[in-house]
Amino acid sequence: MKLLSGKEVSQHVYNLLTDRIETLKKKNIIPGLAVVLVGEDPASKVYVRSKAKRFASLNLFSETLVLPETTSEGELLDLIKRLNKDSKYHGILVQLPLPSHINTDHILDEILPEKDVDGFHPVNLGKLAQGRPQFVACTPKGIMRILDYYDIDLSGKSVVIIGRSNIVGRPMSLLTSLKTQGANATTTICHSGTKNIPEITKMADVIIAAIGVPELIDESYIKEGAIVIDVGMNRVDSPERERGYKLVGDVNQKSIENKVAAITPVPGGVGPMTIAMLVENTVEAAERLSKII
Numbered sequence: 001m002k003l004l005s006g007k008e009v010s011q012h013v014y015n016l017l018t019d020r021i022e023t024l025k026k027k028n029i030i031p032g033l034a035v036v037l038v039g040e041d042p043a044s045k046v047y048v049r050s051k052a053k054r055f056a057s058l059n060l061f062s063e064t065l066v067l068p069e070t071t072s073e074g075e076l077l078d079l080i081k082r083l084n085k086d087s088k089y090h091g092i093l094v095q096l097p098l099p100s101h102i103n104t105d106h107i108l109d110e111i112l113p114e115k116d117v118d119g120f121h122p123v124n125l126g127k128l129a130q131g132r133p134q135f136v137a138c139t140p141k142g143i144m145r146i147l148d149y150y151d152i153d154l155s156g157k158s159v160v161i162i163g164r165s166n167i168v169g170r171p172m173s174l175l176t177s178l179k180t181q182g183a184n185a186t187t188t189i190c191h192s193g194t195k196n197i198p199e200i201t202k203m204a205d206v207i208i209a210a211i212g213v214p215e216l217i218d219e220s221y222i223k224e225g226a227i228v229i230d231v232g233m234n235r236v237d238s239p240e241r242e243r244g245y246k247l248v249g250d251v252n253q254k255s256i257e258n259k260v261a262a263i264t265p266v267p268g269g270v271g272p273m274t275i276a277m278l279v280e281n282t283v284e285a286a287e288r289l290s291k292i293i
């Protein structure tokens with residue numbers, strides 16, 4: 001079984017970005033990202049911190065704007081409007097989930113599509129659906145990059161995605177089925193309304209699990225020699241660890257390791273690629289907004 005290391009691929013992405021970042025710096029442009037965090041969700045705080053750390057390590061600019069849980073939808077919309085106008089931010093990211101009194105769609109719709117480095121704005125998702133992607137959601141984009149790095153061509157293959165969120169499953173289904181190099185797959189989406197998922201996934205050459213249920217996918221879902229992309233990042237209790245939890249995927253990796261051809265580990269698989277694609281999208285936003293490309 002081959003481990004598809006997102007950590008390794010992300011390093012490759014950062015190496016490739018160095019020249020582009022240098023070109024921007026010569027024109028006094030530092031790619032900048034505004035990260036908006038509302039509330040105290042512990043997992044969100046960890047994600048936001050690791051994004052900020054990565055930007056700092058590449059000498060890029062990022063600023064995290066932390067707002068209290070009680071922030072109103074109107075206040076958050078006003079902040080987004082301000083960030084849209086502020087030229088030091090080429091990208092704007094609103095960390096999800098938002099508190100339940102705020103309508104996430106209203107907030108994401110307000111971000112300028114040109115600064116929507118998460119690729120969640122309907123204009124960007126719509127462009128992807130039409131086969132003319134601009135900003136593509138970081139996690140699905142990162143998965144395509146892992147497949148490309150390891151020479152896994154999806155053309156003609158059967159891909160089954162479990163999960164249909166706008167963040168992962170839906171854009172993943174669009175990307176894998178595009179008539180483009182490395183994609184061109186026959187894609188099926190499963191979700192909580194799908195009957196007998198193992199019957200469907202057992203036909204798949206590539207399974208992409210983006211469910212949010214710890215270790216749901218075991219050997220009964222997989223055909224011999226399949227490639228498995230485990231998107232899941234689930235915190236499960238682990239009292240023996242200092243922090244009290246561990247991260248596991250949506251796949252029971254132990255149970256399938258002798259059956260699959262390749263798998264992305266958790267951690268170190270899809271996670272690092274999500275951040276790498278955020279950096280790449282922010283660099284691209286800076287290039288576009290400053291008319292370099």
Ligand SMILES: NC(=O)c1ccc[n+]([C@@H]2O[C@H](COP(=O)([O-])OP(=O)(O)OC[C@H]3O[C@@H](n4cnc5c(N)ncnc54)[C@H](OP(=O)(O)O)[C@@H]3O)[C@@H](O)[C@H]2O)c1
Nearest residue numbers: 139163164165168191192210211212231232233270271274
């Ligand atoms: N590695 C990364 O960088 C990264 C990035 C984003 C997300 N993630 C992880 O990926 C996972 C999915 O994230 P998400 O944002 O897409 O989650 P989400 O919005 O909760 O969507 C989950 C999807 O899975 C489906 N589902 C839930 N339970 C199911 C079941 N028992 N059988 C079949 N389908 C089921 C849901 O169906 P319905 O549509 O019917 O509800 C939904 O479409 C989470 O573990 C998340 O932490 C990781």
